[in-house]
Amino acid sequence: MNKLKPVVTLILMSLLWQCQNEKITISQHADDTFYVENDGAAMRVSVQGNTESGKIMIIVHGGPGGSSFLYHTEKMQSLFEPYYAVAYWDQRAASASQGTANKETVTLPQFGDDLKSVIQVLQYRFGATTKIYLMSHSWGGMVATQFLTTGTNQDLVAGWIFANAVHDWQLNDQNVINLIISRGNQEIALGRNVAKWQKMIEYAQSLKIQISVKQSLKLNDYAWEAMELIEGFTPLNEDDIIDENLISDRIPYTSLFFNLINPVQSHLLSEVNEKSFSSLLGDITIPLLVCSGRHDFVCPTATGLDLFMRIGSADKQSMLFNNSGHNLEEQSEYINAFIEFISLH
Amino acid sequence: MLFIIVLSAFSILASAHKQTVIDSTFDRTPPLKAAFLGSLIYPGAKISFEWPTTAYTVTKSKRHSVKIYRKEKSVNASIGMYYHADFHTNVFLLAERQWRRLRPCGWFTEFAPGIGISRTFLGGTTYRVSDTGVVSTKPLAGYTYALFSISSGLGYDIQKLWSKPIRVYSRVSLLIMAPYNSFIYIRPTIELGIITKPSLLHKKQKIPNE
Numbered sequence: 001m002n003k004l005k006p007v008v009t010l011i012l013m014s015l016l017w018q019c020q021n022e023k024i025t026i027s028q029h030a031d032d033t034f035y036v037e038n039d040g041a042a043m044r045v046s047v048q049g050n051t052e053s054g055k056i057m058i059i060v061h062g063g064p065g066g067s068s069f070l071y072h073t074e075k076m077q078s079l080f081e082p083y084y085a086v087a088y089w090d091q092r093a094a095s096a097s098q099g100t101a102n103k104e105t106v107t108l109p110q111f112g113d114d115l116k117s118v119i120q121v122l123q124y125r126f127g128a129t130t131k132i133y134l135m136s137h138s139w140g141g142m143v144a145t146q147f148l149t150t151g152t153n154q155d156l157v158a159g160w161i162f163a164n165a166v167h168d169w170q171l172n173d174q175n176v177i178n179l180i181i182s183r184g185n186q187e188i189a190l191g192r193n194v195a196k197w198q199k200m201i202e203y204a205q206s207l208k209i210q211i212s213v214k215q216s217l218k219l220n221d222y223a224w225e226a227m228e229l230i231e232g233f234t235p236l237n238e239d240d241i242i243d244e245n246l247i248s249d250r251i252p253y254t255s256l257f258f259n260l261i262n263p264v265q266s267h268l269l270s271e272v273n274e275k276s277f278s279s280l281l282g283d284i285t286i287p288l289l290v291c292s293g294r295h296d297f298v299c300p301t302a303t304g305l306d307l308f309m310r311i312g313s314a315d316k317q318s319m320l321f322n323n324s325g326h327n328l329e330e331q332s333e334y335i336n337a338f339i340e341f342i343s344l345h
Numbered sequence: 346m347l348f349i350i351v352l353s354a355f356s357i358l359a360s361a362h363k364q365t366v367i368d369s370t371f372d373r374t375p376p377l378k379a380a381f382l383g384s385l386i387y388p389g390a391k392i393s394f395e396w397p398t399t400a401y402t403v404t405k406s407k408r409h410s411v412k413i414y415r416k417e418k419s420v421n422a423s424i425g426m427y428y429h430a431d432f433h434t435n436v437f438l439l440a441e442r443q444w445r446r447l448r449p450c451g452w453f454t455e456f457a458p459g460i461g462i463s464r465t466f467l468g469g470t471t472y473r474v475s476d477t478g479v480v481s482t483k484p485l486a487g488y489t490y491a492l493f494s495i496s497s498g499l500g501y502d503i504q505k506l507w508s509k510p511i512r513v514y515s516r517v518s519l520l521i522m523a524p525y526n527s528f529i530y531i532r533p534t535i536e537l538g539i540i541t542k543p544s545l546l547h548k549k550q551k552i553p554n555e
Contacts (some may be wrong), residue, residue: 015468023470034432034469037483041526046431093526096432098465099488102527115475124480159517252432254531262528308507 024125026051031086034125035318038117039110040090040100045118047126048072048088049081055131055342056122058087058162060115062138064106064272065265067095071137075239075331085126089118091143094259096252106264108272112146112153119156120172131158133342138299138326141165141307142272149280158345160284161338163291164299164326167307168260168276172213175302176223177204183226183297194230200226213266213273227325230295236327281310288316289341291334293324317341362405368415372542373397374514379537380516389427389435391536395419395443415447421457427534430468433545435532437463437492437520451505459494463522488528490522502541512540 022040023032030051035042046068047056057080059068070089080086088172092114093101119132126241134157136144149155166172168325200222207215227235245251290308292301308318319337321330328334374393382389397419405412421441428434441459464487471486500514516536523529 035471037473120474121472290374
């Protein structure tokens with residue numbers, strides 16, 4: 001037994017070091033990772049960049065079941081982080097988040113409550129005067145809208161970036177249908193990928209007003225396929241970002257994978273398929289920047305435009321990125337727009 | 346053609362002969378296994394005790410050759426951990442049933458399914474926010490999971506070269522934890538280690554051949 005003592009001591013010391021390793025960095029090159037525990041989920045938050053600026057942009061990632069690691073690109077590190085800090089937040093039951101999240105706690109209101117906890121912890125760590133901005137992408141638009149339309153939550157946020165995102169599931173599906181039909185007909189007229197576009201158009205035309213989860217998922221598959229067919233445009237491959245950063249970002253790859261295919265995600269889709277925030281948008285009055293990609297078939301520009309028209313904010317701006325699809329392909333242009341928006345607010 | 350192949354196979358099987366001799370005098374001293382355990386670039390360690398339950402020698406004679414190998418069965422108990430920075434430190438206890446097959450040349454293979462318990466410690470300070478908005482830290486935050494494992498390994502008995510009871514081995518395992526966000530989490534690991542009987546290491550008497 002005596003021979004085991006050094007090993008046991010080593011394990012205990014390593015654990016204690018881990019537990020006491022509270023790192024709060026106020027600098028131009030912060031690199032802090034911590035967890036926010038809320039209702040059974042321990043959500044990873046990694047703060048990178050310039051925390052001295054007093055401004056933090058929270059990534060409200062896509063999905064459901066996506067990952068904030070996908071946004072920690074080389075461009076984000078070299079262009080954005082020297083100016084402001086980014087909080088890469090992994091939502092519950094997604095990416096590196098751990099715990100006991102289940103179908104009772106994987107709900108849209110719970111995601112909104114989680115975001116509130118993350119903001120409160122960021123202001124506890126980096127100072128109560130730290131300004132918080134939301135950058136919601138894709139599914140993250142639903143989470144951010146849920147948060148901002150609840151109580152006085154919008155008072156916690158200095159600005160909202162709505163980038164290729166969604167706030168009304170059924171409306172977005174209708175916009176996908178319209179885009180597939182209109183763009184598809186243009187492509188057919190030019191004689192490009194005729195058979196593939198015809199198949200997608202036929203499916204889009206067959207859908208009724210109320211779209212089921214199954215139909216929505218198939219429509220989403222076609223939307224991704226449609227982006228691949230646009231001549232002169234190459235969609236950003238998310239797998240490449242993971243491959244590039246697997247070691248440097250210490251990405252727990254299997255956690256990302258199993259959270260992505262976790263059955264609780266499909267349960268969540270049933271809930272959000274019926275969800276629309278359109279009637280509540282007039283209550284949101286914080287500064288807004290809507291960014292849309294011209295080739296985005298997943299969250300078409302019409303969805304961002306609808307949010308832009310309905311929101312109550314007096315200070316709002318909309319930008320169209322001509323050579324982007326869904327994944328913020330024109331990274332430098334998007335990031336420069338984010339920097340400008342944050343610097344003005 | 347197929348008929349000829351089937352006929353040949355039957356003929357070979359008919360001429361093969363298998364004899365199993367149970368070794369009732371085998372050394373039941375529990376060997377100690379100590380290993381570096383890693384998962385990609387994430388380091389860890391594992392210590393195991395093996396309790397041998399059965400050992401027997403199998404002789405398979407075919408028309409032109411005789412194949413002899415030894416089989417060992419044991420029950421293993423292990424404690425292990427790995428450290429994945431920013432994600433979690435995982436400490437686990439594992440009970441395994443192990444099958445090992447040793448060739449006369451010293452090489453051996455092993456297979457072991459297992460069951461146990463895992464406790465993770467989150468890879469960073471963990472905060473909670475109360476209903477009134479008060480932020481506090483949670484010490485030793487983490488989760489307990491049921492653990493299942495499946496391992497397969499390859500090793501060499503150094504005793505064939507050097508009269509010390511030491512074997513070296515490598516092993517690939519899948520650690521399956523549940524319920525992880527009401528689902529599962531699978532972690533591949535690699536072990537590089539030694540198997541020895543510490544009580545016999547310093548004894549000068551001749552160690553019986555296996």
